[in-house]
Amino acid sequence: MSDGGGLTECRADLDAQMMQRAAWPDDSPWLREAFAALPRDRFAPDRLWRWDGAAYVPLDRANDPNGWAAELYSGVDAAAITQLTDGRPSSSLSAPSAVADMLDSLRVEPGHRVWDVGTGQGWTAALAAWRAGPGLVATTEVDEHLAAFARARLADAGLDVEVAVGDGTGGGVPGGGLVDRLHATYAVETVPWSWVGAVRPGGRIVYPWGRLGYVALTVADDGGAAHGWVHGLAQFMGDRTGPAQSSNGPDAYAQVRGDAEPEARRALDRDPAGLRNWHLRFALRVAVPDAVLFTEQDGDATVILVHDGHQSWAEIRSDVNGQPVLAQGGPRRIGDELMTAWSRWEELERPGLYDYGVTVTPDAQWAWQGDPDSGPRWPIRSLHPATR
Missing domain, CATH: 3.40.50.150 (Vaccinia Virus protein VP39)
Known part of the structure; x- marks a missing residue:
């Protein structure tokens, strides 16, 4: 050649x-x-x-x-x-x-x-x-x-x-x-x-x-x-014969949210810029595996967009006073799920991605942190299929 x-x-x-x-x-x-x-x-x-x-x-x-x-x-x-x-x-x-x-x-x-x-x-x-x-x-x-x-x-x-x-x-x-x-x-x-x-x-x-x-x-x-x-940490294309994986990015978020107004809104006591930490991002991936998270900048502020590929969405952006606000809508409160997982990660003393592992048996699969037998664990299930 x-x-x-x-x-x-x-x-x-x-x-x-x-x-x-x-x-x-x-x-x-x-x-x-x-x-x-x-x-x-x-x-x-x-x-x-x-x-x-x-x-x-x-x-x-x-x-x-x-x-x-x-x-x-x-x-x-x-x-x-x-x-x-x-x-x-x-x-x-x-x-x-x-x-x-x-x-x-x-x-x-x-x-x-x-x-x-x-x-x-x-x-x-x-x-x-x-x-x-x-x-x-x-x-x-x-x-x-x-x-x-x-x-x-x-x-x-x-x-x-x-x-x-x-x-x-x-x-x-x-x-x-x-x-x-x-x-x-x-x-x-x-x-x-x-x-x-x-x-x-x-x-x-x-x-x-x-x-x-x-x-x-x-x-x-x-x-x-x-x-x-x-x-x-790399990202790969999904199995063509399995459930469709939701796309990343603002376009996919816009498709899920459409023109819906927030159904719930609350102030946050944490800086959304923390979600640029890839160890935290991986912990959230373990705890809420169907959450697709995308970050973008609005001037000096970090904006977080989240969706589940179907109907639920959340966004975090600062108000005019610089206060981070979580707004969300859809059948589930996916933003609250991520905040709970974030708090759990901090309780576990902020483990890195290499502190996690996976166990596979004929009947079940789960992720664990720290120790495969005694550490905290999260069940792994096939994600519900999206429209293909």
């Missing part, structure tokens, strides 16, 4: 940014080598999509190779949108820092059998195969067009990876049997028990958890449960 658009420089810049950020995992030095051997541009389609503030606009490699490359390598924390469905992103090349961190969490070793769920363009399957070895990685993609694209790019890279078309959430490992590692590239709120059953005792499952964060689970020695810690 040609180096149009200065790809050699882009790759070098990415490596330097990862070094500067200390984003290359110390425990997995192989990842830096794999990124160099299998750069993300080898798995990118010739059309990417950029948000211009109002809509997604195409960036075609043939017409604008420099713009295409700049979008693909726009930063260590930036994903590149590779597909739209009904005007919304439906596939992407994930942010390099998140890819490196999740694969580090997966602890892939040579000889491991790996199931990559959600092939996309095939980049993460390629990186896993570089580490595990030929014929040891299988990947499942629900979109047959993406699967065909990934199959071709993996073959061009000389990698022996099985690409299967199917529903990775409800299906099984291509070819059957058990794997040592399972890596999911799309977000699920609850872990399919079939994933736990597909992994050998002692094996690992790394997956994006709902709207925010990713988790590394270890399957118990008897195969009857899996549990593990939160490992990071």
Whole structure:
């Protein structure tokens, strides 16, 4: 593949940014080598999509190779949108820092059998195969067009990876049997028990958890449960075959609220700017998982917009005297739920996101904080489906 658009420089810049950020995992030095051997541009389609503030606009490699490359390598924390469905992103090349961190969490070793769920363009399957070895990685993609694209790019890279078309959430490992590692590239709120059953005792499952964060689970020695810690904060696209996830941002909030006036209003004794703390944001995500929270600035003041993707909404903004006021409407008081969760986080002495974990059994799933057996816990359930 040609180096149009200065790809050699882009790759070098990415490596330097990862070094500067200390984003290359110390425990997995192989990842830096794999990124160099299998750069993300080898798995990118010739059309990417950029948000211009109002809509997604195409960036075609043939017409604008420099713009295409700049979008693909726009930063260590930036994903590149590779597909739209009904005007919304439906596939992407994930942010390099998140890819490196999740694969580090997966602890892939040579000889491991790996199931990559959600092939996309095939980049993460390629990186896993570089580490595990030929014929040891299988990947499942629900979109047959993406699967065909990934199959071709993996073959061009000389990698022996099985690409299967199917529903990775409800299906099984291509070819059957058990794997040592399972890596999911799309977000699920609850872990399919079939994933736990597909992994050998002692094996690992790394997956994006709902709207925010990713988790590394270890399957118990008897195969009857899996549990593990939160490992990071990235946001991923949701399972296409599961409940629709509500969109972030003011447009989604406006759709839920419409022209409704507040049904309840009260002053707050806390600064809404505190919700810029990502450890607090993650704690709220655990306690009120269907709450979509968005912050924006109104001059020097922070405005908080919240919705549940259906009918309930809340906003926090300061009045003319600078007093934060919570206004809300809909069938539930979602703003009050978040304030209660905020108070609980403070009672727990403000734990960080890495102090949380998840346990999965055949009958129930829950998040916990501090200790999987004795710490506080919150049930995890599938979010109610939105209109698709």
